[in-house]
Amino acid sequence: MSAPYVVRDSMTMLRRNLRHLSRYPSMALMLIAIPVVFLLMFVYVLGGTLGAGLPVAGGGTRADYLTYIVPGIWVMTIASVANGTAVSVAIDQTGGMFARFRTMDIARVSVLTGHVLGAVTRTVLGLSVMILFAVALGFRSDAGPAGWLGAAGLVLLLAFSFTWLTVAMGLAAGSVETASNTPLVLMVLPxxxxxxxxxxxxxxxxxxxxxxxxxxxIIETLRALTAGTPVGSDGWLAVGWCVAIGLAGYLWARRQLGKVPVR
Incomplete structure (x- = not known):
């Protein structure tokens, strides 16, 4: 199937996923609430103690810890959205939606790209709210436009990579419960x-x-980009990890989709 049809069908599947989000406002609320709760908990419950251990002259403050922790919360937000995507994919899988889509005259990969694009859209929404909230708490950045563009590009690349991986996990899971548990490693590793x-x-x-x-x-690269400091070799490592994870997830997802029986 030609590229224009793939794009058209992917946009159709994207609209389907966004409609699901609008019909279940609690999902959007949790998407926004989770990173905000993490930010408040670490800054105001643990920030005083952990901030004092930062490698800055005289020991860090709670404000220093807020600046330090924001890139980690971004990654946690991306992982949280990706985890929800695995559940959504498993619901479509176990409910027979993927099997039905295979009988329709649509690009097969669009069924997956719709979930991926929907997850990236939700990630942008969640991160936008979290950044505004962090700024309200006192987060400041010395980065210029190039630094912020670089950070945005890495965030989008990471969202694509993790989402393809969790799409594959959702397809491989035998149940919705398994799909909700398998990607938890992405929440623990940060x-x-x-x-x-x-x-x-x-x-x-x-x-x-x-x-x-x-x-x-990945976190060190985001931290350097938003602080306006040199990225160093971490930048290449971050991009390399994202590309490797995304490619592995994509190939795994395509293979799992091919195993879905036609109904």
């Missing part, structure tokens, strides 16, 4: 990274793991 505390403060073994898992270079 806690074992530089997202919330510097890796230098971790025990040797944990520090080695934290410094060599995908989330740390």
């Amino acid at each position: 806690f074992v990274s530089s997202g919330f505390v510097p890796t230098e403060q971790m025990p040797a073994g944990l520090r080695h793991f934290a410094e060599h898992q995908p989330f740390t270079p």
Whole structure:
């Protein structure tokens, strides 16, 4: 099927996913509430103690910790939306929607890209609200337009990558319950990274793991871009991890979709 038809069918599936969001406002509310609750909890409950351990002259403050933690909360938001996408895909899978779509004259991949584009749209919505809320709490950035454009590009790339991975997880899951649990690793790994505390403060073994898992270079790159400081080699590592995860998720999702029986 030609590219124009793929784009047309993908837009149709995107509208379907966005209608689901409008029909269930509680999903939109949770999308906004989760990153805000995390931000408030870490800044106002733990920020005083954790901020004092930041590597800044005289020890960090709660305001310093707010600036430090924002990129980690962004990643948590992306992972949260991706987790919800796995559930949505599993509902379509177990409910027979994918099997029915396969009998229709539409591009097969559009069924998946509709979920991916819908998730990216929800990610942009959630991150926009979270950034405004962080600014209201005192978050400030020294980055210029280029830094913010770079951060936005990395965020979108990460959203695409994680969503393709969770789409595949949703297709591979045998039930909605399994689909809701499998992607939880994406919610846990940011806690074992530089997202919330510097890796230098971790025990040797944990520090080695934290410094060599995908989330740390991604978070460090976002942190550098929004602070207006040099990105260094973390930038290439972040892009490489995103591309590898996205490609693996896409190929896995295409393979799983091919196993869906026609009804």
